[in-house]
Amino acid sequence: MKATVRAHPNLALVKYWGKRDDALILPHQSSLSMTLSPLSVRTTVAFGAGSADEVELNGYVAKGSERDRVLRVLDAVRAEAKDAKLGPAKMVSRGDFPASAGLASSAAGFAALAVAARAAAGLPADPRAASLLSRLGSGSACRSVQGGFCEWMRGERPDGMDSYAVQRFDEKHWPELRMVVAIVSRDEKEVKSRDGMKNAVETSPYYPAWVKDAEAEVVRAREFLAKKDLQALGEMCERNAWRMHATSLAADPPLCYLMPKTLELIHSLREQRKKGVPVWFTLDAGPNPCILTDAAHELAAEAAAMACGATEVVRCVPGGDAQLLGEHLF
Ligand code: 2P0
Numbered sequence: 001m002k003a004t005v006r007a008h009p010n011l012a013l014v015k016y017w018g019k020r021d022d023a024l025i026l027p028h029q030s031s032l033s034m035t036l037s038p039l040s041v042r043t044t045v046a047f048g049a050g051s052a053d054e055v056e057l058n059g060y061v062a063k064g065s066e067r068d069r070v071l072r073v074l075d076a077v078r079a080e081a082k083d084a085k086l087g088p089a090k091m092v093s094r095g096d097f098p099a100s101a102g103l104a105s106s107a108a109g110f111a112a113l114a115v116a117a118r119a120a121a122g123l124p125a126d127p128r129a130a131s132l133l134s135r136l137g138s139g140s141a142c143r144s145v146q147g148g149f150c151e152w153m154r155g156e157r158p159d160g161m162d163s164y165a166v167q168r169f170d171e172k173h174w175p176e177l178r179m180v181v182a183i184v185s186r187d188e189k190e191v192k193s194r195d196g197m198k199n200a201v202e203t204s205p206y207y208p209a210w211v212k213d214a215e216a217e218v219v220r221a222r223e224f225l226a227k228k229d230l231q232a233l234g235e236m237c238e239r240n241a242w243r244m245h246a247t248s249l250a251a252d253p254p255l256c257y258l259m260p261k262t263l264e265l266i267h268s269l270r271e272q273r274k275k276g277v278p279v280w281f282t283l284d285a286g287p288n289p290c291i292l293t294d295a296a297h298e299l300a301a302e303a304a305a306m307a308c309g310a311t312e313v314v315r316c317v318p319g320g321d322a323q324l325l326g327e328h329l330f
Contacts (some may be wrong), residue, residue: 001086002046003119007112008319009097009105010035010143011290013237014217014284016152017210018201022158024160025139025315028201031213032151032221033143035171036179037319041105043093043112045074045120047086054090057109063261073113073137081121089117092329097314110134110141110253115322130322131164147171147320149225151218171318174228178298181314182208182305184261193285196248196255203252212248234280241283259287265308272304279304288300 016031053063055070062070074089091113095105114134119125127145134141142163143150148170155163191199200207202265217240224233246256262325266289269279279301291301302313 001048001120001122002044002328003116004044004325005116005117005322006040006042006325007108007144007322008035008037008147010140010150011105011282011284011316012140012143013149013233013292014172014214014221014240015284016139016197017244017247018197018207019139020199021158021160024163025135025269026163027139027152027154028211028215029139030152030154030218031143031214032149032168032218033140034149034177034179035144035147035319037147037171038317039095039097039108039314039316040319041093041095041108042325042329043091043109043116045113045116045330046090046330047078047084047120048088051088053088058078058094069110069137070113073110073133074117076136077121077123077131081123083279084122086121087273089120091117092330094329105142106138107144109146110137110285111322112136114141115145115324119324124328127321128164128168131166132161135160135164136291142262145195145322148173148318151222154215168222169225171320174225174318177228177230177297177318178291178293178295178301179316179317180298180301180305181293182265182292182308182310183312183314184265184289184305184310185259185287186311187259189286191255191285193269196257197253199253199255200247204247205249206243206247206250210243213243230278230294234278237282237292238280241281245283257283257286261309262287262289264304265275265289265310268304268308272300276315277304 010033012033014032089135114130131142131145146167150165152165293301295308
């Protein structure tokens with residue numbers, strides 16, 4: 001009745017930005033991401049422990065919406081395993097990277113929670129079921145159940161049962177690919193992704209254009225990954241990040257996640273490319289650019305980031321599946 005799982009975060013190359021169903025977390029469009037190692041979150045779940053559900057995240061007792069999101073996933077597992085009468089759950093989760101790094105620790109956290117909760121409940125290992133389950137906690141989490149490069153298919157059904165992620169390439173497909181995360185600001189962002197994307201859906205005149213382009217972008221990304229075409233993938237990543245940010249820049253109120261150092265680094269990467277260094281950025285809902293490059297150029301990417309005032313870089317490689325561990329957190 002107890003299981004522990006380690007999962008990696010993921011970074012979208014074709015981004016998810018906007019829901020067609022807020023309650024079920026169903027996106028308007030498909031997205032495609034790279035799972036990032038070595039960053040990870042470990043989560044232990046036990047059922048039948050104590051008299052009430054207990055949720056601890058990074059050393060703190062979770063409250064409010066954070067707790068509710070975890071309980072939603074645990075409740076879904078209890079409903080699926082109804083004959084097992086699982087009882088109250090205890091969940092402890094710890095990440096090895098700061099939430100403020102601008103990478104969604106929630107993606108790794110909910111992927112680890114979904115896989116661990118299913119295992120603790122005695123449900124069979126099933127990446128699709130775990131992806132569907134983790135999506136109820138956080139949309140992007142459904143892409144962290146498996147490693148390598150995963151595509152979250154938007155689906156068509158109102159109940160969301162066809163909206164989950166599948167692995168398109170595993171982590172061994174392109175081991176030389178690198179993502180260098182450049183930390184230019186550790187400030188907590190003022191507008192969370194969930195609110196930022198909702199604002200874009202509801203008020204941005206550019207939103208329909210963003211959605212229209214997305215499915216074709218995913219197909220192109222798949223093609224470039226298959227061919228290991230770094231330049232084509234890099235150019236597409238930049239374009240897709242700009243378009244996501246453009247929807248929010250045009251929203252009401254406008255939302256700008258970029259900081260001066262973000263732009264400085266983006267321009268510096270362009271200069272590097274003129275010198276033949278293969279470096280392209282992508283940018284999530286925050287100011288910290290992530291630099292797509294290859295193993296031979298990750299030090300050059302790091303140097304470019306530091307020269308533009310990054311305080312730290314995290315060098316990432318394609319990561320693997322969420323995995324069961326033998327050692328528990330409690
Ligand atoms: C992504 N982001 O595709 C996009 C790009 C941020 C920018 O998914 O509301 O934490 O829990 O579904 O998944 C971050 O948003 O939002 C995100 P919810 P989530 O990775």
